[in-house]
Amino acid sequence: MSAILTITLNPAVDLATSVERVIAGPKLYCRAPRIDPGGGGVNVARAICRLGGSATALVAVGGASGDRLLRLLSAEAVPVHPVPVQGETRESLAVTDEHTGEQFRFSLPGQILRSEDADHLLNSIAAKAPPDGYVVLSGGVAPGLGDTFPNRVLKAIAPKTDRLIVDTSKSALARLIAEPSAPVEILRLDHREAEQSAGHALPTVAHCIRFAEELMERGVARSIVTGRGGEGSILVTAGARYLCRTPQVPVVSKIGAGDAFVGALTLSLSRGEDPDVALQWGVAAASATMGTEGTELCDRTVVEALLPLCPVEQV
Numbered sequence: 649m650s651a652i653l654t655i656t657l658n659p660a661v662d663l664a665t666s667v668e669r670v671i672a673g674p675k676l677y678c679r680a681p682r683i684d685p686g687g688g689g690v691n692v693a694r695a696i697c698r699l700g701g702s703a704t705a706l707v708a709v710g711g712a713s714g715d716r717l718l719r720l721l722s723a724e725a726v727p728v729h730p731v732p733v734q735g736e737t738r739e740s741l742a743v744t745d746e747h748t749g750e751q752f753r754f755s756l757p758g759q760i761l762r763s764e765d766a767d768h769l770l771n772s773i774a775a776k777a778p779p780d781g782y783v784v785l786s787g788g789v790a791p792g793l794g795d796t797f798p799n800r801v802l803k804a805i806a807p808k809t810d811r812l813i814v815d816t817s818k819s820a821l822a823r824l825i826a827e828p829s830a831p832v833e834i835l836r837l838d839h840r841e842a843e844q845s846a847g848h849a850l851p852t853v854a855h856c857i858r859f860a861e862e863l864m865e866r867g868v869a870r871s872i873v874t875g876r877g878g879e880g881s882i883l884v885t886a887g888a889r890y891l892c893r894t895p896q897v898p899v900v901s902k903i904g905a906g907d908a909f910v911g912a913l914t915l916s917l918s919r920g921e922d923p924d925v926a927l928q929w930g931v932a933a934a935s936a937t938m939g940t941e942g943t944e945l946c947d948r949t950v951v952e953a954l955l956p957l958c959p960v961e962q963v
Contacts, residue, residue, distance in 0.1 A: 649701075649918050649919050649920075650778070650780060650781045650782055650811075650917075650918040650920075651702075651704075651778030651779075651781035651782070651918070652693075652696060652701070652702070652703035652704070652778070652781060652782045652783075652784065652914055652915070652918055653703065653704050653706055653773075653776055653777055653778055653781065653782070653783045653784070654689035654690070654692045654693040654696075654703050654704070654705050654706065654783075654784040654785075654786060655689045655706050655773060655783065655784065655785045655786070655801065656687040656688055656689035656690045656705060656706070656707045656708065656786070656787055657689075657708050657769065657785075657787065657788070657789050657790045657793060657797070658687060658708070658738070658758040658787055658788045658789065658790040658791075659685070659686060659687030659689075659690050659707050659708065659709065659714075659717055659737055659738075659787070660686040660687050660717075660737065660738045660739055660740040660755070660756075660758075661683065661684075661685065661686065661713050661716055661717050661720070661737065661738075661739045661740075662683070662684045662685070662686030662739075662740050662741075662742070662903070662943040663681045663682070663683055663739065663740070663741050663742070663943075664681060664682045664683075664684070664741075664742040664743075664744075664901070664903070664941070664942025664943045665678040665679050665680070665681040665682070665741075665742070665743055665744070665942070666678065666679050666743065666744040666745070666746050667679070667743060667744075667745065667746065668745075668746050668747060669745055669746070669747050669748075670743060670745040670750070670752055678743065682941065682942045682943055682944065683720065683943075684720060684942075684943040684944070684945075685717050685720040685721045685724070685726075686717075686740060686904075686943060687707070687787045688786030688787020688788070688815060688816075688907055688910075689705060689706070689707070689784060689785065689786040689787055690705055690707060690717075690721065690726075690787075691786075691904045691907030691908065691911070691945060692705075692784050692786045692815075692907050692908075692910050692911040692914065693705035693726050693727075693911070694721075694724060694726055694907075694911070694945055695904075695907060695908040695910075695911030695912060695915075695933060695937075695945050695946060696911045696912075696914065696915045697724065697725065697726050698945060698946060698947065698948055699911070699912055699915055699929075699933065699946070699948050699951060700948060701915040701918070701919075702727065703726075703727070703784075703911075703914075703915075704727040704728070704729055704776065705721065705726055705727065705728050705729070706728075706729045706731060706772060706773060706776055707721075707728060707729070707730055707731065708731050708733045708761070708765070708769060708790060709730050709731070709732065709733065709737050710732060710733045710734055710735045710736055710737055710759065711735065711736035711737060712736070713736050713737035713738070713739060714730070714732075714736070714737035716737075717737055718730055729772065729776055731768060731769050731772045732768075733759070733761050733765040733768070733769070733790075734759060734761065734762060734765060735758075735759025735760070735761070736759060737758075738755075738756045738757065738758045738759070739756055740753070740754065740755045740756060741753070741754045741756075742754075742901070742903055742942055742943065744901070744942070751901060751902070751903075753903070757791065758788075758790045758791055759790070759791070759792075760790075760791040760792040761790050761791065761792035761793055762792060765792070765793075766792070766793050766794070766797070766800075769793075770800060770801070770804045771804075773801055773804050773805060774804040774805060774807070774808075777804070777805040777808040777809055778808065778809065779808045779809060780808070780809050780811075781808075781809055781811065781918070782809070782811045782813060782833070782914050782917065782918055783801070783805050783809060783811065783812045783813070784812075784813045784814075784815070784910060784911075784914055785798055785801055785812060785813070785814050785815070785816060786813075786814075786815040786816070786907060786910055787815070787816065787907075788816065788817055788818065788820070789816060789818075789820040795819045795820045795822070795823035796823060796827075797820060798814055798816060798820055798823075798824050798832075799823075799824065799827075799828075799829040799830075802829060802830055802832060803829065803830075806830075810830075810833065811833040812832045812833055813832070813833055813834045813835075813836070813910065813913075813914055814832050814834070814835050814836070814869075815835075815836040815906065815907075815910050817841065821837070821841060821845070822845065824868065825845050825863065825868055828866065828867050828868045828869075830867070831864075831867050831868060831869050831870050832868070832869045832870070833869070833870055833871065834869060834870070834871045834872070834873060834913075835863065835868060835869035835871075835872050835873070836872075836873040836874075836875075836906075836909075836910060837872070837873070837874050837875070838874075838875040838906060839856075839874065839875050839876050839877055842856060842859060842874045842875075845859075846859045850874075853876065853879075853882060853891055853963055854963075856874045856876065856882050857882060857884055857889050857963065859874070860872035860874060860882070860884035861884060864884065864886070870885070870886065871883065871884060871885045871886070871923070872884045873913070873927070873930075875906075875909075877894075878894055879893070879894065880892050880893040880894045880931060881894070881909070881927060881930065881931050881934075882963075883923055883924070883926075883927045885923050888923065888924070888962060889962060889963050890923065890924045890927050890960055890961070890962060890963070891960070891961055891962075891963045892924075892927045892928050892930075892931045892958055892959070892960045893931075893958060893959050893960075893961075894931055894934075894935055894958070895931075895932075895935050895954055895957035895958055897935050897936075897938060897939050897954070898939055899938045899939070900938065900939055900940060900941055901937075901938065901940060901941060901942055901943075901944075902938055903937075903942065903943050904937050904943060904944075904945050905934040905935075905937045905938050906934065907945075908930075908933040908934050908936070908937040908945055908946045909930040909931065909933055909934040910930070911933065912926075912929040912930045912932065912933035912934075912946075912951065913926045913927065913929060913930035914926075915929070916929040916930075924960045924962075925960075927960060928955060928958045928960050929951070929955070931958045932951045932952075932954040932955045932957075932958045933946045933951050934946075935954050935958070936950040936951045936954055
């Protein structure tokens with residue numbers, strides 16, 4: 649099995665609660681919150697550990713919130729490599745309206761990091777990158793690090809491995825696509841991100857596949873994963889195109905579903921399983937996570953039960 653390192657540049661302490669109704673004006677009395685460690689790479693590592701694997705979470709942390717985040721990860725027995733940075737680790741809040749079932753999500757901004765923080769992070773990433781292993785950069789790039797930071801991570805790990813999986817957003821994602829320095833192993837985009845990156849609608853599976861092929865031809869990534877919401881997820885590799893259908897499950901909360909997908913996909917690949925099997929694991933883990941409350945992630949037993957309900961076909 650290949651070793652896995654996840655990177656979280658802008659983590660959060662996640663709070664999830666509910667209230668009878670979300671109404672503007674009066675004071676709203678919420679239920680006791682669920683509190684979890686959060687951020688893309690943090691959740692990827694948590695999902696991997698829940699599925700019986702192991703991953704080290706390299707996390708940029710600061711202040712009392714950062715200490716709390718580390719205690720929460722320790723309670724889940726997730727191996728952690730903390731990288732101290734300036735400022736306070738942020739928090740995020742999710743509130744569910746019990747009457748409608750709608751979920752309202754509030755994400756506070758992270759502290760602006762300095763060039764010294766960037767150098768410290770890159771040195772730590774280079775030191776901790778597993779030889780010939782997988783490195784997962786998931787979540788947003790913290791303010792101050794710059795849009796080119798994913799490319800800097802790719803360069804930092806190059807002496808040890810070139811298997812970088814990226815699931816980021818906003819300007820860092822746009823920059824990675826517009827100006828690739830070298831292909832990453834896998835780039836994941838949800839359907840909205842794919843359409844924004846393409847600059848036009850992608851109404852069919854065929855449109856998504858063609859867009860993924862264009863990114864690969866331009867040297868952005870060796871493989872591309874794009875989501876299509878309830879329809880499923882697509883994986884395009886150099887030799888095949890796969891569509892994995894999403895099973896019908898009650899959707900309680902979508903928080904962490906994408907991170908669980910990336911975690912399960914990476915774990916499967918690290919075990920040497922074929923890409924279509926890895927895609928199936930990713931879809932099953934995401935679906936299992938959507939059936940949990942608030943910021944809770946997938947359960948291994950549920951994921952394994954969903955696997956047969958996630959058919960994969962070549963398209």
